[in-house]
Amino acid sequence: xxxxxxxxxxxxxxxxxxxxxxxxxxxxxxxxxxxxxxxxxxxxxxxxxxxxxxxxxxxxxxxxxxxxxxxxxxxxxxxxxxxxxxxxxxxxxxxxxxxxxxxxxxxxxxxxxxxxxxxxxxxxxxxxxxxxxxxxxxxxxxxxxxxxxxxxxxxxxxxxxxxxxxxxxxxxxxxxxxxxxxxxx
Amino acid sequence: xxxxxxxxxxxxxxxxxxxxxxxxxxxxxxxxxxxxxxxxxxxxxxxxxxxxxxxxxxxxxxxxxxxxxxxxxxxxxxxxxxxxxxxxxxxxxxxxxxxxxxxxxxxxxxxxxxxxxxxxxxxxxxxxxxxxxxxxxxxxxxxxxxxxxxxxxxxxxxxxxxxxxxxxxxxxxxxxxxxxxxxxxxxxxxxxxxxxxxxxxxxxxxxxxxxxxxxxxxxxxxxxxxxxxxxxxxxxxxxxxxxxxxxxxxxxxxxxxxxxxxxxxxxxxxxxxxxxxx
Numbered sequence: 153x154x155x156x157x158x159x160x161x162x163x164x165x166x167x168x169x170x171x172x173x174x175x176x177x178x179x180x181x182x183x184x185x186x187x188x189x190x191x192x193x194x195x196x197x198x199x200x201x202x203x204x205x206x207x208x209x210x211x212x213x214x215x216x217x218x219x220x221x222x223x224x225x226x227x228x229x230x231x232x233x234x235x236x237x238x239x240x241x242x243x244x245x246x247x248x249x250x251x252x253x254x255x256x257x258x259x260x261x262x263x264x265x266x267x268x269x270x271x272x273x274x275x276x277x278x279x280x281x282x283x284x285x286x287x288x289x290x291x292x293x294x295x296x297x298x299x300x301x302x303x304x305x306x307x308x309x310x311x312x313x314x315x316x317x318x319x320x321x322x323x324x325x326x327x328x329x330x331x332x333x334x335x336x337x
Numbered sequence: 338x339x340x341x342x343x344x345x346x347x348x349x350x351x352x353x354x355x356x357x358x359x360x361x362x363x364x365x366x367x368x369x370x371x372x373x374x375x376x377x378x379x380x381x382x383x384x385x386x387x388x389x390x391x392x393x394x395x396x397x398x399x400x401x402x403x404x405x406x407x408x409x410x411x412x413x414x415x416x417x418x419x420x421x422x423x424x425x426x427x428x429x430x431x432x433x434x435x436x437x438x439x440x441x442x443x444x445x446x447x448x449x450x451x452x453x454x455x456x457x458x459x460x461x462x463x464x465x466x467x468x469x470x471x472x473x474x475x476x477x478x479x480x481x482x483x484x485x486x487x488x489x490x491x492x493x494x495x496x497x498x499x500x501x502x503x504x505x506x507x508x509x510x511x512x513x514x515x516x517x518x519x520x521x522x523x524x525x526x527x528x529x530x531x532x533x534x535x536x537x538x539x540x541x542x543x544x545x546x547x548x549x550x551x552x553x554x555x556x557x558x559x560x561x562x563x564x565x566x567x568x569x570x571x572x573x574x575x576x577x578x579x580x581x582x583x584x585x586x587x588x589x590x591x592x593x594x595x596x597x598x599x600x601x602x603x604x605x606x607x608x609x610x611x612x613x614x615x
Contacts, residue, residue, distance in 0.1 A: 157580050198559075201559065
């Protein structure tokens with residue numbers, strides 16, 4: 153956690169955290185798929201977007217909010233384990249941010265899309281990896297889940313992240329940020 | 338059909354119902370601590386009677402906080418189809434995963450054991466209990482009190498340079514904005530539906546269709562959220578809000594006898610819940 157959270161970072165983290173909670177409580181964040189995991193989720197997308205927009209610290213906080221909300225809403229024993237529900241989610245925003253920073257000089261769109269993909273895959277791989285380590289699933293089951301629900305998740309994540317972040321950054325023109333104090337002027 | 342769009346009616350998080358009951362008047366630090374203990378106990382408890390006891394306690398909580406029970410029930414309604422689908426899938430596919438218990442049915446890859454039946458029933462009950470408890474907590478505690486409670490509970494983390502105040506503020510903003518965004522989402526769903534979009538009506542197994550239906554809601558939702566965030570940032574900076582600055586409080590909380598009683602009661606209830614062997 154970096155020191156010196158700016159007002160911008162605090163507010164963006166809070167607002168995107170609210171979306172993560174909302175997607176969880178309305179169940180709109182879950183896409184039911186017939187696998188052992190029960191459903192694919194799009195609740196990691198706020199963490200990805202937060203990571204891209206405001207850095208890894210914000211991504212991590214949103215991941216934490218997502219993790220806790222998924223822990224509290226969980227109906228399967230898998231997500232009643234904080235090691236599976238909370239810990240892996242902390243890294244979604246971090247990997248998304250690192251991907252974005254690594255690629256943004258190549259092409260902005262590519263960087264945002266790739267960050268969306270890597271963020272979603274981080275969620276899938278770490279959660280399922282943890283599930284295998286903790287003995288909730290066998291490696292075979294986990295691989296099936298990764299393909300049947302992880303890939304759709306990643307595709308949805310790329311589309312939504314690109315649409316939201318590109319619209320927000322207004323690529324190629326001036327950003328929409330009103331505040332110039334905590335923005336990167 | 339229209340009931341599907343009534344999101345705000347079904348979301349109890351972030352709403353406050355002032356009934357001035359004894360639960361409302363508890364010190365937020367103690368109240369939060371007591372609820373955390375109860376929720377953790379429910380998360381661990383996996384016996385039928387233990388969960389029945391927990392359910393009774395949750396309903397009793399509504400009574401003493403003078404909050405009508407339908408507030409809690411409306412929080413569960415939107416999740417009922419989800420609970421049922423999940424319960425069926427758990428019943429069919431979890432027999433192999435959960436160890437022990439007598440086997441009731443074994444047909445191909447479907448195994449139903451007494452333990453998997455227990456898992457299905459207990460997880461559904463847990464779900465109801467946690468929603469009830471979190472409804473009581475948020476309906477009886479204002480966001481300011483909640484933040485204060487959280488800040489104090491996380492206080493020790495300040496020693497390891499964790500930004501406790503900023504973190505408490507982030508959680509407050511998150512909880513505060515859930516009903517607002519639910520309202521925005523409801524508006525967008527109605528706007529899309531009035532233009533002929535038929536999202537949410539597709540059968541659940543048409544995964545691609547249902548996912549596509551979500552885009553016209555999710556993407557504008559993010560944009561609305563981010564523009565609201567900009568307004569809030571501007572407002573906070575205009576009032577010279579400085580993160581991490583030392584600040585004093587208008588309201589000072591002081592724990593009295595009933596706060597300690599509430600905390601001890603929650604520990605005793607949790608212990609009883611976990612001690613019930615069936």
